[in-house]
Amino acid sequence: MTRPGFDASATSAADDWRARLLMRDDQLRALLERTRRIAVLGIKTAETGQPAYYVPRAAQQAGYEIVPVPVYFPDATEILGERVYRRLVDVPGEIDLVNVFRRSRDIPPHVDDIIAAKPKAVWFQSGIRNDEAAERLARAGIDVVQDRCLMIELRFIGR
Template sequence: MHDDWRANLVESPEEVRAIARAAKRVAVLGIKTEKQSGQPAFYVAAALQRAGVEILPVPVYYPEVTEILGARVARRVADVPGPIDIVDVFRRSEDVPAHLDDLLAAKPKCVWLQSGIRNDQVAETLARAGIRVVQDRCLMVEHRIALAGG
């Protein structure tokens, strides 16, 4: 019965929205700073924060930055204190595998690859580890639909 890991690959709109709706603490891997506020890797997190979600910033660049959106920066997802509902990933599909060990160590409930991001090998590894995976969806959009009762 080892095929049950496939249930962790979340595809149905209802399940996707249920995950988005339930998220209270979201680590944003690859978050940009206020200086890049026009980019999705910043404004998606800002919109979620305005909607009441706690944002845990994990930038890949900007070594000098210690706070984003008023929250303390962690350099690795595994360094974020406390439980994580979703790790929202803003990295190119080919850059995602470099974060796999960190994601596995962090043990979030869900790893969410943003719109345009898909890596089936990483998704399978995470799913087999008991972590739910959403690929190629925008968390901000799905969260809005979920809150609107969609």
């Protein structure tokens, strides 16, 4: 029985964005299987030896096309043998996934750029979580993964 004046369809429509928050293993597997092109926001160079370099390198070795979008390294024109872009919105063509290597508190200034680039999904790396940004992205129709390591998940699915 529904309360008088309560529109259940309006509530479920308002909460539809929550379905874009991917957490289950089967959701992650499906996302990675349909992904071909990954833009890496916050990618670093090989000299750093940091996850923001070796995780995208592992994805590249697993067969994904990597598009570097560093926040630092203003002189870098190429990372992992690929042309560097300074903003996601400047990346030509479709982006299947934006892999984010930014501190949780540093994500909000990138949300408008991410939304403008219209990726199918955004992946906040292990240790990175920003629920407000995730909600904005999900409400914009973008699937969101938070606090998971892309390299570990690729290994989990055998890539």
